[in-house]
Amino acid sequence: MFQPRVRAVLGPTNTGKTHLAITRLLAHASGVIGFPLRLLARENYDRMVAAKGERHVALITGEEKIVPPGARWFSCTVEAMPLDRQVEFLAVDEIQLCADPDRGHVFTDRLLHARGLVETMFLGAETIAPLMRRLVPQAEIETRPRLSQLTYAGPAKLTRLPPRSAVVAFSAGEVYAIAEAIRRRRGGCAVVMGRLSPRTRNAQVALYQNREVDFLVATDAIGMGLNMDVDHVAFASLVKFDGRQNRQLTPQELAQIAGRAGRGMRDGTFGTTADCPALPDDVADKIERHSFEPLTALAWRNSDLDFSGLDPLLASLIALPPQPGLTRGNDATDFLVLSALARDPVVRDLAKGRERVRLLWEACQIPDYRKLADDSHTALCGRVFGHLALEGRLPRDWVANQIAQLDRTDGDLDTLMARLASIRVWTYIASRADWVPDAAHFQAEARRVEDALSDALHEALTARFVDRRAAHLMRRLDETEEELLSAVTRRGEVVVEGHAVGHVRGFEFEPALGSGDEDEKRVVLRAARRALRDEIPRRVTALEQSKDHAFGLRPDHTVTWTYSPALNAPPGLGDTAPVARLRPGPEPLKPQVEVLPSEFLDGTQRERIRARIAAWLEGLIRRELGTLEAVEKKAEEDGALRGPAFRLRESLGLVPGATEGLVPPELRPRLKAIGVRAGRFALYLPEALRPRAMALRGQLWALSQGIETPPLPPPGLVSIAAPPAEGAPPPGSPTALVAAWPRGYDAVLGWMPAGPVLLRLDVAERVAAELGYLTRRAPAMLPPDLASRLGVKAELLPAVLEALGFRLLPGGELPEGHYGPPTPPRVGHLPRPPAHGRGQPA
Numbered sequence: 001m002f003q004p005r006v007r008a009v010l011g012p013t014n015t016g017k018t019h020l021a022i023t024r025l026l027a028h029a030s031g032v033i034g035f036p037l038r039l040l041a042r043e044n045y046d047r048m049v050a051a052k053g054e055r056h057v058a059l060i061t062g063e064e065k066i067v068p069p070g071a072r073w074f075s076c077t078v079e080a081m082p083l084d085r086q087v088e089f090l091a092v093d094e095i096q097l098c099a100d101p102d103r104g105h106v107f108t109d110r111l112l113h114a115r116g117l118v119e120t121m122f123l124g125a126e127t128i129a130p131l132m133r134r135l136v137p138q139a140e141i142e143t144r145p146r147l148s149q150l151t152y153a154g155p156a157k158l159t160r161l162p163p164r165s166a167v168v169a170f171s172a173g174e175v176y177a178i179a180e181a182i183r184r185r186r187g188g189c190a191v192v193m194g195r196l197s198p199r200t201r202n203a204q205v206a207l208y209q210n211r212e213v214d215f216l217v218a219t220d221a222i223g224m225g226l227n228m229d230v231d232h233v234a235f236a237s238l239v240k241f242d243g244r245q246n247r248q249l250t251p252q253e254l255a256q257i258a259g260r261a262g263r264g265m266r267d268g269t270f271g272t273t274a275d276c277p278a279l280p281d282d283v284a285d286k287i288e289r290h291s292f293e294p295l296t297a298l299a300w301r302n303s304d305l306d307f308s309g310l311d312p313l314l315a316s317l318i319a320l321p322p323q324p325g326l327t328r329g330n331d332a333t334d335f336l337v338l339s340a341l342a343r344d345p346v347v348r349d350l351a352k353g354r355e356r357v358r359l360l361w362e363a364c365q366i367p368d369y370r371k372l373a374d375d376s377h378t379a380l381c382g383r384v385f386g387h388l389a390l391e392g393r394l395p396r397d398w399v400a401n402q403i404a405q406l407d408r409t410d411g412d413l414d415t416l417m418a419r420l421a422s423i424r425v426w427t428y429i430a431s432r433a434d435w436v437p438d439a440a441h442f443q444a445e446a447r448r449v450e451d452a453l454s455d456a457l458h459e460a461l462t463a464r465f466v467d468r469r470a471a472h473l474m475r476r477l478d479e480t481e482e483e484l485l486s487a488v489t490r491r492g493e494v495v496v497e498g499h500a501v502g503h504v505r506g507f508e509f510e511p512a513l514g515s516g517d518e519d520e521k522r523v524v525l526r527a528a529r530r531a532l533r534d535e536i537p538r539r540v541t542a543l544e545q546s547k548d549h550a551f552g553l554r555p556d557h558t559v560t561w562t563y564s565p566a567l568n569a570p571p572g573l574g575d576t577a578p579v580a581r582l583r584p585g586p587e588p589l590k591p592q593v594e595v596l597p598s599e600f601l602d603g604t605q606r607e608r609i610r611a612r613i614a615a616w617l618e619g620l621i622r623r624e625l626g627t628l629e630a631v632e633k634k635a636e637e638d639g640a641l642r643g644p645a646f647r648l649r650e651s652l653g654l655v656p657g658a659t660e661g662l663v664p665p666e667l668r669p670r671l672k673a674i675g676v677r678a679g680r681f682a683l684y685l686p687e688a689l690r691p692r693a694m695a696l697r698g699q700l701w702a703l704s705q706g707i708e709t710p711p712l713p714p715p716g717l718v719s720i721a722a723p724p725a726e727g728a729p730p731p732g733s734p735t736a737l738v739a740a741w742p743r744g745y746d747a748v749l750g751w752m753p754a755g756p757v758l759l760r761l762d763v764a765e766r767v768a769a770e771l772g773y774l775t776r777r778a779p780a781m782l783p784p785d786l787a788s789r790l791g792v793k794a795e796l797l798p799a800v801l802e803a804l805g806f807r808l809l810p811g812g813e814l815p816e817g818h819y820g821p822p823t824p825p826r827v828g829h830l831p832r833p834p835a836h837g838r839g840q841p842a
Helices: 017-027 038-052 095-099 104-113 126-135 172-186 198-209 251-258 281-289 310-317 333-342 345-350 354-364 376-391 396-405 413-430 439-465 468-479 518-545 603-635 639-650 665-673 691-705 734-739 745-749 761-774 786-790 794-803
Strands: 005-010 031-035 057-060 073-077 089-092 119-124 140-143 150-156 165-168 190-192 215-218 232-235 239-241 246-248 268-273 298-300 326-328 486-488 493-496 499-505 508-511 551-553 558-563 575-583 592-595 654-656 682-684 719-721 751-754 757-760 806-809 826-829
Touching (some): 005 017, 005 126, 017 119, 031 038, 095 104, 095 119, 104 126, 104 298, 150 281, 172 439, 190 439, 251 281, 310 333, 310 354, 333 354, 354 376, 493 518, 508 518, 603 639, 682 761, 751 794, 761 786
Parallel strands (some): 031 089, 057 073, 165 232, 232 268
Antiparallel strands (some): 486 493, 493 499
C-alpha cells in the first residue's frame, strides 16, 4: 500500500526552503501551503498565479477568499488551510511556531493531523527536529545550510547604518520614532508592520525594493519569510511585549529576524542601533553559527471538540495534552471570548443544541484585529451569534452601516491603522457567505474600503517618513564621486539632480527644509556646494559691477544687495539679501564694513565684496552729508571757524542748543558764508535736515550708540505731540513712536521740544527768526497763519510760542466810550530765555 511521504526541511533563514516548497507544490496536480502571515500568503499567491494563472490558484486567509471554480493550488494562512479538501501536496511554513504559546496550537494541529495524499512538507528551524522525531516518527528530516554567511557587526548609530539596512523595533511607537529619526538623518525609510494590509505593506516594500529609500523600519513581522534585499539588520530593542508582559527575545527569535540580512549567495550582517545595547557575545555567536537549544515542548489544544453543549465545549478546549512533548499554551482569544459569553444567560439560552454551539464557537473565532483591551470584541462576537441564531443571517443594514462608518480616509496614522484593523474584522465576517446576505457585494465593499484605507495609510506613511529629495541626493553623493547635475536658476533656486534643494540669497544658501533638522541640512549642503561652485564667483563679479541703487541699509545696520542676473537691471528688480553689516569706525562718518559670513566665500572674494560696499557707502555719505567736508575745508582758511566746523562734523551736521553765548555776532555772517547756520536753537547745516540726510544721520548715530536705528516719523509732519507724563500714547501714533526713541535721538534728527509738542528744527528756526524780526522793537500783531505753520491747534499756540522764546498778548475790547476795532492779539519777546529739555546738549 502506498504511504504518503512526510518530509521536514529544516534550517536557518535563507536556505531556499520556501522556494523548494512552492516548486514541489506546483509540481503536483493539486496542493495547499500554509503560511504564518497573511502577507506571506498573499506574496506567494502572486508567485503561484504568475506560474499557473489566476483560474487555477486560490488564496484563503481570514479576510480574503479568492477561490476560482477550477482552483488546484492554494496559498493560505495556517489557520485558514482547507483541511477538508483532498490535495496531493500539503506544506506548512515556519513549523517551529508550534512552540508559540499563543498560536502554536494551530501549527501543532497541522503537524499532527494535516497531510497531503502524496507528499507533506514541513518547513522551519532545526530546533523542532528532536520533538518532530518523537511526534511524527515517519517524517524524513532534511537539514539545509544557509546559502550565505551571517556576521555580527556590533552596535552602530542610526547615522552610521549602511544603506539597505532594516531596523527592527517591537512597538508602533518605537517604529514611528525611529522612522522619523531616519527621515531626518538619512532621507527617509519604508515602514513594515504586521498590522498593515498586504496592499500597504507591498507599497511600502516597493519603496525600499525600488531604492527610493535605502532603509526599512519594521516589527518582527519581517522575520517570517518576507523577501527583501536587506544587507544589514539592526535591532533597536531586544525586548518585546508578547500580549501579557515585556520579555527578552530568545536567541532563536533574534536569529529568525537577523536572518533576513543577505539573500541568495550574498552575505549579510546584523547588529544593534539606537538605544539598544550590544548583543551578548554568546548570543551573537549562536546566531552566527545557527546553533540553538532544541524545543522542549509544543503548544497544544484539543481539536476534537465536543459541541454537545457549552460546558462540554469549554471542557474539551481545556483538555490535557495526550502525550509528552505537548503542553497547553496561553488561552487564545477565541477561548476567552467563549468563556465570557458562556456567562451571559441570553447566550446560554440561545446556545442549545449541537448546531447552535458550533455556531457560537465559529462566532467566537472572529479575529480580534483591533486589540482594544476591552469587552468590545466579545460584544461583537455575541451580537453576531445572536443575529445568526435568531435570524439565520446578519441584518443587511447593520453590516452596511458598519462598513460605511469605516469608509473614511482622513485622520492621522493611528486613526487609519485603527480603521484598517476594524475593516479587516468586517472583511473576515463578509467572507462567510453563510452569514452575510449578498456576501459577494459586501466582500467587494469591504475590500474596496480596505484598499482605500491601505492607499491612504501608505500615502500618510510616505509623507511622514520619506523625503525623496534628501534620500536621492544622499544616495547619489554616497555612490559616486562624479559630477552631479546641478544648476542655479535665474530666480536663485538651487537644483541638484532635478531636486530643488534650496535658494541662494546673496552669498548664503538657504536649504529648503520643513523641519530645519541639522543632519538633513548637512546632506543638502553637500549637494548645494557643488551647484554653487560656479555660481558664487559669478555673483561676486556681479556685485562689483552693480550700480549704487542695488545696495541698501536696514535698521539693524546690515547692507543689502539686490542681485539680478541681468546686469544694470532697473531698481526694484531682483533678489534682495543681506551681504554685509556696518561696524562703528573711528568717527561717526567713517563706519567700517564687515562682510557677512558665508562658507562659500574665500578671503579674496570677501575683500572684493567689502571694497565695493565700502566705496558705495563712502559715496552715499558724500552725497547726503558731503557739505560737512566742504565746510571743514572752507573753515581751514579762517581759524575762528575751525571749532564750530569740527563740532558739526562730530555731531553729524547738527549741534543742538542755543548759540547766542557761543557764537559771537561778528562770526555769524562768516559761518553763513560757508553754509552754516547759527540759529536760536542749534548750530546746523540746512542740508543735514533734508529727509534722506536726516535718515542717514539717524542711522550713523544709532550705529555709534550700538543700537538698532529707531524708526523715523512720517514724512511731511511739522510737529508731533510730546509723550504724556503719565499713561501710554495711542499705539501706532507718531507720539508712540517718539516715546520709544532713545534719549537724544530727537535732537539728532532735528526735532526740538516746544512745550506740548516736538517741532521740526528748520520750521522752528524759520518761525522764530520771523517773529524775532517783527518784535525787534515792540510787540507785533500775531501772524494769522502761525498755528497752521507750526502744525499745532490754536489752544496750544501760547505754550509753543513760550517755548520758542515769545509770549502771546491776547487782544482786548475797547473801553466804554471808545470806538474802533478791538486790540488784536500780539506777540512779543519773553523777558527770559526759553528753557529746553530733551534738545539740550548733555
